[in-house]
Amino acid sequence: MSTTKRQFFAGTAALFIGLLLTAPAPARADDDPSAVLKQIQSSGELRAPVMIGEEPGYIKDPKTGEWSGFYVDFLKEIADDLGVKLQPVETTWGNLAADFQSNKIDVAIGVNPNPKRGLVVDYLWEPLFTDAWAVATPPGKPVKTWAELNDPSKRIVVQKGSTMQVVAEQLLPKAKITTVEDRNLALLELRSNRADAVILAVFDALQVSKQGIGELSVPEPMLRNPATLAVARKPGNEGFINFLTNWILQERSLGIAQGRLARSFEAHGFDLSILPPNFSF
The missing domain is CATH 3.40.190.10 (Periplasmic binding protein-like II)
Known part of the structure; x- marks a missing residue:
């Protein structure tokens, strides 16, 4: 075989191998x-x-x-x-x-x-x-600012693993934060005078206020x-x-x-x- 033919076949093989290597893989699910x-x-x-x-x-x-x-x-x-x-x-x-x-x-x-x-x-x-973050407090004890709750004497109740827990830990590090499994248990703490505030979404706080369990406050600065x-x-x-x-x-x-x-x-x-x-x- 002539040198020219050998070079042609070698180039063709290289091109074919290159195409195989660059071809897209079969689609997976x-x-x-x-x-x-x-x-x-x-x-x-x-x-x-x-x-x-x-x-x-x-x-x-x-x-x-x-x-x-x-x-x-x-x-x-x-x-x-x-x-x-x-x-x-x-x-x-x-x-x-x-x-x-x-x-x-x-x-x-x-x-x-x-x-x-x-x-x-x-x-x-x-x-x-x-929505916005609000708090349910004992009747007659509304709060105007988050700073009012950031105190070692304050007991704050939140639902475990919720965004409310994140809010409490970031804004109220000085307060005593108690976590419970669900809203009903949080409100039980409020009813039993074991909580100074329960952090809730504002629409949930409206529900609680309507039931007469606590007083609704939307502390400043408002957290949307x-x-x-x-x-x-x-x-x-x-x-x-x-x-x-x-x-x-x-x-x-x-x-x-x-x-x-x-x-x-x-x-x-x-x-x-x-x-x-x-x-x-």
């Missing part, structure tokens, strides 16, 4: 950005956490076990848009990260960005609505907190995140979310006029 979305639709259900003692967002009928509330209404709308049924999963705020990691839930609603949960959970950047959605951080959830983001944008831009919240609060007899004039959701 994990590479499908809609893998999670397809899995939810194929299962026929959307699994979402629901919480005892978190009215009016989550309300459980003690006779039937059925769930309602404005958060549940939002979740049912998402499930309908996906063509599946909502499957409530009873849990607590402190267990959300573990529930995502163990694949018990697909999406959580009304959550606040939490740095520890953020290690394993993806929060949507657009909030469904804006976004109520958003969260999904597990795992391959293939880009399409699900995109769907949820577009759903939130529609809810907010058309006033659907704000209208639903206002109707729910009015239906439960909440007096929104007691909220600070510079607060809006």
Whole structure:
């Protein structure tokens, strides 16, 4: 074989090997950005956490076990848009990260960005609505500022593993902070005169105030907190995140979310006029 032919075949072989090396690898299931979305639709259900003692967002009928509330209404709308049924999963705020990691839930609603949960959970950047942090205090003992509670003599109760715990630890390091599993236990501490304040989202504090358990205060500086959605951080959830983001944008831009919240609060007899004039959701 001539030198020219040998050089031709060697060059061709090298080119062929190069093409093999640079060719894209076969697509894996994990590479499908809609893998999670397809899995939810194929299962026929959307699994979402629901919480005892978190009215009016989550309300459980003690006779039937059925769930309602404005958060549940939002979740049912998402499930309908996906063509599946909502499957409530009873849990607590402190267990959300573990529930995502163990694949018990697909999406959580009304959550606040939490740095520890953020290690394993993806929060949507657009909030469904804006809340604020408030405190329930014993009747006749309102507070004007957070600084009033940052004292060793003050007993602050929060739900374990919640964003409320983060707020307390950052703003009230001098106070005695007690963690409990859920809101009902926190309010029991307040009723039993074992708490000077319970940190709550402002709409939850409205519920507590309506029940006559404590007095609502929105301390200054006002801490606004976004109520958003969260999904597990795992391959293939880009399409699900995109769907949820577009759903939130529609809810907010058309006033659907704000209208639903206002109707729910009015239906439960909440007096929104007691909220600070510079607060809006």
